[in-house]
Amino acid sequence: MDSLSARTIIGRAAISSPALLPPQCLKFSVSFRSAAAPFLGRSAGARSAGVGRISCAAVSVSTPVGGTDAAVSSAAAAVASKPTVLVSEKLGEAGLEVLRGFANELCAKISLCDALIVRSGTKVSREVFEAAKGRLKVVGRAGVGIDNVDLQAATEFGCLVVNAPTANTVAAAEHGIALMSAMARNVAQADASMKAGKWQRNKFVGVSLVGKTLAVLGFGKVGSEVARRAKLVSFDEAIATSDFISLHMPLTPTTAKIFNDETFAKVKKGVRIVNVARAALDVFTEEPPHKDSPLVQHPNVTVTPHLGASTVEAQEGVAIEIAEAVVGALNGELAATAVNAPMVPAEVLSELAPYVVLAEKLGRLAVQLVAGRSMVAGRSGIKGVKISYASARNPDDLDTRILRAMVTKGIVEPVSSVFVNLVNADFTAKQRGLRITEERHFLHGGNPADAPPRSRFASALSDSGEVRVEGRVKDGIPHLTHVGSFAVDVSLEGNLILCRQVDQPGMIGRVGNILGDDNVNVNYMSEPSKDTLSKIGDVPAIQEFVFLKL
Numbered sequence: 001m002d003s004l005s006a007r008t009i010i011g012r013a014a015i016s017s018p019a020l021l022p023p024q025c026l027k028f029s030v031s032f033r034s035a036a037a038p039f040l041g042r043s044a045g046a047r048s049a050g051v052g053r054i055s056c057a058a059v060s061v062s063t064p065v066g067g068t069d070a071a072v073s074s075a076a077a078a079v080a081s082k083p084t085v086l087v088s089e090k091l092g093e094a095g096l097e098v099l100r101g102f103a104n105e106l107c108a109k110i111s112l113c114d115a116l117i118v119r120s121g122t123k124v125s126r127e128v129f130e131a132a133k134g135r136l137k138v139v140g141r142a143g144v145g146i147d148n149v150d151l152q153a154a155t156e157f158g159c160l161v162v163n164a165p166t167a168n169t170v171a172a173a174e175h176g177i178a179l180m181s182a183m184a185r186n187v188a189q190a191d192a193s194m195k196a197g198k199w200q201r202n203k204f205v206g207v208s209l210v211g212k213t214l215a216v217l218g219f220g221k222v223g224s225e226v227a228r229r230a231k232l233v234s235f236d237e238a239i240a241t242s243d244f245i246s247l248h249m250p251l252t253p254t255t256a257k258i259f260n261d262e263t264f265a266k267v268k269k270g271v272r273i274v275n276v277a278r279a280a281l282d283v284f285t286e287e288p289p290h291k292d293s294p295l296v297q298h299p300n301v302t303v304t305p306h307l308g309a310s311t312v313e314a315q316e317g318v319a320i321e322i323a324e325a326v327v328g329a330l331n332g333e334l335a336a337t338a339v340n341a342p343m344v345p346a347e348v349l350s351e352l353a354p355y356v357v358l359a360e361k362l363g364r365l366a367v368q369l370v371a372g373r374s375m376v377a378g379r380s381g382i383k384g385v386k387i388s389y390a391s392a393r394n395p396d397d398l399d400t401r402i403l404r405a406m407v408t409k410g411i412v413e414p415v416s417s418v419f420v421n422l423v424n425a426d427f428t429a430k431q432r433g434l435r436i437t438e439e440r441h442f443l444h445g446g447n448p449a450d451a452p453p454r455s456r457f458a459s460a461l462s463d464s465g466e467v468r469v470e471g472r473v474k475d476g477i478p479h480l481t482h483v484g485s486f487a488v489d490v491s492l493e494g495n496l497i498l499c500r501q502v503d504q505p506g507m508i509g510r511v512g513n514i515l516g517d518d519n520v521n522v523n524y525m526s527e528p529s530k531d532t533l534s535k536i537g538d539v540p541a542i543q544e545f546v547f548l549k550l
């Protein structure tokens with residue numbers, strides 16, 4: 001009877017010392033469901049036989065193993081010279097200094113730019129991303145609110161969006177307090193009146209802030225700074241009893257028009273509302289507002305032209321913050337202030353690095369196994385992908401977004417012209433109808449290298465067309481450990497030939513000789529010729545085989 005073993009690896013078979021493995025080793029498997037033939041070559045009969053042998057030939061180490069920083073590394077690589085950063089609004093000098101050291105020159109055309117830095121005045125719409133023709137890698141918002149950036153479009157185009165969320169907090173809070181005081185004491189109106197030559201002391205009698213109730217809606221960075229400057233009661237009580245209401249919520253579908261007829265009906269008569277977030281008073285739905293705007297012109301309304309962040313200190317702060325974030329992103333770092341990509345702490349990233357490579361390679365391997373010749377047509381035919389992670393980490397602690405993105409990259413890129421990165425991976429998967437499900441398993445007993453090797457057939461090549469590949473990282477190098485339920489052990493470097501054959505002596509030698517005749521050294525060489533591959537296929541005991549580019 002045929003049997004299975006991993007000894008049929010041709011070439012390298014690096015088995016690492018368990019002691020060298022990282023303490024939190026992930027076992028990682030991907031299973032694919034597809035109606036497509038699982039292997040190239042003579043597959044159908046052999047597949048239904050369901051027995052035989054898998055052997056793996058590692059035939060080249062010429063392809064360098066990919067980088068670990070999936071999000072933007074290719075951005076940096078694409079720009080061998082200094083990247084061009086477009087700064088479309090007035091930015092603090094210190095931030096410009098950081099950029100000048102890094103960028104060529106400011107440029108008016110977005111398709112010539114790798115990065116764009118804006119404040120609130122530039123609408124970075126879908127058209128901007130389209131016009132960028134794929135070159136724009138980062139949009140930096142030198143401030144908090146990213147409602148002027150079309151995040152969906154940025155994500156679709158794989159463009160990272162970063163903001164500078166901390167440096168203008170105090171400025172906005174102070175401006176809120178300033179507006180509150182100005183409104184309570186009619187400062188702006190009294191000033192305008194005096195400038196008009198009047199002296200109207202009785203007209204501008206104000207109210208005191210002492211003893212008044214203030215509601216802060218949006219208790220984030222700015223809101224809590226405002227609260228530190230005021231004495232608060234509970235939210236529920238405040239909303240009905242407030243004399244002042246200070247808004248610090250971002251503009252989202254739930255906060256847009258939050259102050260409408262219904263809300264105004266609930267507030268206390270004579271309430272004073274300060275808004276340095278989004279909507280009115282310091283910021284307007286349309287900026288600048290129409291000069292005849294009834295809101296602007298109303299005698300009870302104090303307005304400022306979006307000045308919340310406009311202090312010397314805040315602008316120096318956001319300029320440096322955004323410049324550093326953009327330079328970091330162009331250098332391939334995962335930005336801590338990324339808005340449309342996962343933020344991953346550096347220590348987690350370095351731990352995940354080999355698995356990032358493994359995930360992409362498993363994706364590449366599996367799509368080629370599943371897709372067969374239909375890959376030529378540019379579609380894999382894959383509908384569902386199940387990714388299983390096994391780790392000694394608590395499954396709740398396992399952030400799989402990077403690995404999931406890399407599996408998607410591995411699956412999509414070999415069969416399309418789409419460039420997949422951490423920003424657009426989930427979107428790309430969804431767009432291509434790729435249903436990705438994930439399973440997390442707790443790996444008992446710590447080091448997975450101690451687990452006994454599994455070598456029994458399950459139903460990997462079942463009638464339902466499921467193909468399963470599984471890998472591990474050994475000694476920092478990604479390894480393929482299962483194809484279907486065949487246990488193999490081959491490092492995922494260079495390219496692979498997988499053969500399934502009748503178990504008989506001399507098979508490794510025969511395949512090796514055919515490759516040798518074509519000058520294909522199993523360790524150093526390039527892709528075998530079509531002829532060579534067809535000679536392998538002609539060996540009677542070989543039931544099926546596939547050449548895989550990793």
Ligand SMILES: NC(=O)C1=CN([C@@H]2O[C@H](COP(=O)(O)OP(=O)(O)OC[C@H]3O[C@@H](n4cnc5c(N)ncnc54)[C@H](O)[C@@H]3O)[C@@H](O)[C@H]2O)C=CC1
Nearest residue numbers: 144145172218219220221222248249250254276277308309
């Ligand atoms: N006028 C100006 O020049 C400036 C305006 N801003 C704006 O101020 C706003 C707040 O900024 P930060 O405090 O830095 O942001 P943040 O993200 O720290 O705080 C926003 C807070 O609003 C809360 N929130 C969101 N939706 C809510 C809802 N439906 N109900 C209640 N709370 C909700 C969030 O939980 C969060 O605590 C943003 O819109 C920002 O764009 C910020 C700086 C300067």
Ligand SMILES: O=C(O)C(=O)COP(=O)(O)O
Nearest residue numbers: 119120121143144145309
């Ligand atoms: O940071 C924010 O959200 C702001 O609204 C500040 O806008 P600006 O950078 O002054 O155009």
